[in-house]
Amino acid sequence: MILVExxxxxxxxxxxxxxxAGGIGIHRFPDFYSRLHAVGITDTLCAxxxxxxxxxxxxxxxxxxxxxxxxxxxxxxxxxSSHALAxxxxxxxxxxxxxxxxx
Amino acid sequence: MNYPVKHxxxxxxxxxxxxLGMSGKFTVFMLCLGLASILAVLYIAHRMDVxxxxxxPAHVNVPLLRFWLYLSREVVIANIDVVRRxxxxxxxxxxxxxxxxxxxxxxxxxxxxxxxxxxxPGTVSVNLNKESITVHSLSKEAMKDLCSGRMASLVPxxxxxx
Numbered sequence: 064m065i066l067v068e069x070x071x072x073x074x075x076x077x078x079x080x081x082x083x084a085g086g087i088g089i090h091r092f093p094d095f096y097s098r099l100h101a102v103g104i105t106d107t108l109c110a111x112x113x114x115x116x117x118x119x120x121x122x123x124x125x126x127x128x129x130x131x132x133x134x135x136x137x138x139x140x141x142x143x144s145s146h147a148l149a150x151x152x153x154x155x156x157x158x159x160x161x162x163x164x165x166x
Numbered sequence: 167m168n169y170p171v172k173h174x175x176x177x178x179x180x181x182x183x184x185x186l187g188m189s190g191k192f193t194v195f196m197l198c199l200g201l202a203s204i205l206a207v208l209y210i211a212h213r214m215d216v217x218x219x220x221x222x223p224a225h226v227n228v229p230l231l232r233f234w235l236y237l238s239r240e241v242v243i244a245n246i247d248v249v250r251r252x253x254x255x256x257x258x259x260x261x262x263x264x265x266x267x268x269x270x271x272x273x274x275x276x277x278x279x280x281x282x283x284x285x286x287p288g289t290v291s292v293n294l295n296k297e298s299i300t301v302h303s304l305s306k307e308a309m310k311d312l313c314s315g316r317m318a319s320l321v322p323x324x325x326x327x328x
Contacts, residue, residue: 096290108241132188145284153292162260
């Protein structure tokens with residue numbers, strides 16, 4: 064199916080572009096906490112788009128079940144690890160750079 | 167251990183499905199190996215007394231599915247917002263750190279809520295206690311969005327601590 068092929072490559076390329084965007088964000092943002100948000104992009108939408116694209120590539124097979132399991136694992140483990148990082152930094156006394164001016 | 171039999175049984179069913187899905191080989195020898203390892207895992211889990219309601223993986227119900235649907239939409243919207251902020255030249259972010267009061271009753275709902283906040287790009291839960299969640303957000307808009315309490319109202323709450 065040529066159509067499924069095209070759609071799956073659209074997903075994979077969009078995921079790759081989001082990964083690049085997350086990487087640029089890590090360099091652009093000023094401090095540890097805001098960089099975590101850039102990492103959040105690669106954690107969520109980038110990985111999901113990749114996995115959806117790859118599932119379309121493999122079709123109905125054992126490999127698709129394994130890809131779905133990877134998705135479930137990422138869905139639960141990536142916020143937990145982000146939280147653990149942020150919590151450790153906060154308890155370690157790292158102060159975030161905050162925007163002070165109220166409007 | 168209130169429901170050892172029911173929970174052990176459902177854990178066994180899930181492990182069986184996992185084995186069948188992962189191996190893809192249906193010879194008698196492989197199936198016997200799978201059955202033996204599942205029984206071993208069940209026995210060890212029973213001995214360690216780790217089969218309780220929290221580890222019991224099948225609490226999936228309609229409110230949780232609705233929450234996941236809402237969450238995945240929020241994740242897409244927040245991703246687009248953060249990507250726009252990354253490519254906006256100049257100073258595009260206004261980081262905030264604030265205490266978000268929360269009234270969820272059970273530990274599991276608190277964890278689901280805090281994880282959902284972290285999963286959404288633009289907000290990370292930094293610290294969690296019974297009364298509030300400390301949240302770091304990338305922008306004032308994301309902060310206002312969380313303070314409106316829409317996400318908190320959708321977190322499924324009918325889990326009981328047993």
